[in-house]
Amino acid sequence: INVDALVKLRGELKDFAKERHVKLSYMPFFIKAASLALLEFPGLNATTDDKLENVIHKASHNICLAMDTPGGLVVPNIKNCEQRSIFEIAQEITRLMEAGKRQQIGREDLVGGTFTLSNIGAIGGTYASPVIFPPQVAIGAIGKIERLPRFDRHDNVIAANVIKVSWCADHRVVDGATMARFSNRWKFYLEHPSAMLAQLK
Numbered sequence: 287i288n289v290d291a292l293v294k295l296r297g298e299l300k301d302f303a304k305e306r307h308v309k310l311s312y313m314p315f316f317i318k319a320a321s322l323a324l325l326e327f328p329g330l331n332a333t334t335d336d337k338l339e340n341v342i343h344k345a346s347h348n349i350c351l352a353m354d355t356p357g358g359l360v361v362p363n364i365k366n367c368e369q370r371s372i373f374e375i376a377q378e379i380t381r382l383m384e385a386g387k388r389q390q391i392g393r394e395d396l397v398g399g400t401f402t403l404s405n406i407g408a409i410g411g412t413y414a415s416p417v418i419f420p421p422q423v424a425i426g427a428i429g430k431i432e433r434l435p436r437f438d439r440h441d442n443v444i445a446a447n448v449i450k451v452s453w454c455a456d457h458r459v460v461d462g463a464t465m466a467r468f469s470n471r472w473k474f475y476l477e478h479p480s481a482m483l484a485q486l487k
Contacts, residue, residue: 287473289431293447295479303373313351313405314375316428319475319482320403321347321367327468330460332401333421340485341423341459350399350419351379354409355386361419362391371486403428407449416454423456424465426472449476 292315317338324331324347333342350363362385364370364378374438385391402419406412407430414427429450436446451472475482 287449287451287478289438289447289476291450292476292479293431303376306373308373308376309380310373310376311379312431313379313403314372315476315479315482316403316405317349317351317364317367317375317379318370318372318486319472320349320401320426322475322482322485323468323471325368326399327464329464330424330455330468332423332459333400333422334456334459335421338458344400346398346400348398348400350402350422351382352402352404353382353386355389355391357389360386360391360396361399361402362386362395365398372483402426412450414452416452418454418456420472423459424468425454426469427452447469 292312296312300310316385317468324367328343331347332341334341346365347367348363348365349367350361352359362382364375366374370378382391382395399419400422402417402422402425404414404425404427406414406427410430412429412432416425416427418425431447433445433448434448436448437445438444451469453465453469
């Protein structure tokens with residue numbers, strides 16, 4: 287995914303965010319783009335029961351983020367991402383990261399997740415084979431932003447900011463075409479962040 291426009295937008299917003307005591311990484315944009323895409327593909331924002339007799343579509347986008355802490359990997363979630371601004375999501379990430387460093391993430395932050403994103407780029411990763419976090423039905427792993435050569439529309443080689451994403455879905459519930467369409471919509475929002483911002487409430 288070419289994230290040149292996203293890199294530019296974050297650069298423009300960093301000082302504005304800092305004035306409001308918000309640490310603005312790329313993760314809030316990744317999460318908000320996922321939430322907007324889930325509005326179009328609600329079947330991915332779902333959970334199953336142990337025997338796979340029921341699939342429950344969730345109205346709230348409680349997006350989990352896998353987090354490396356001194357006590358090991360934890361997967362807290364940010365509640366109601368569909369109702370939050372990018373800055374509000376950023377504030378929640380900061381709160382969870384600080385709690386994780388102290389190993390004080392509460393139970394309320396660990397339950398009720400509906401969809402997961404893992405930022406393997408935070409430790410230098412590019413590709414992964416993410417494992418679904420039951421009882422959810424889909425997960426994504428986001429690689430680091432790399433400066434790589436790409437062709438522009440005139441076939442000139444240019445430097446571009448690129449990320450790679452790996453998806454995994456429970457094919458008993460989600461078919462590959464749906465996962466691919468969701469991924470394309472998520473990609474669209476990251477490559478055209480103005481479209482993402484235009485839909486914020």
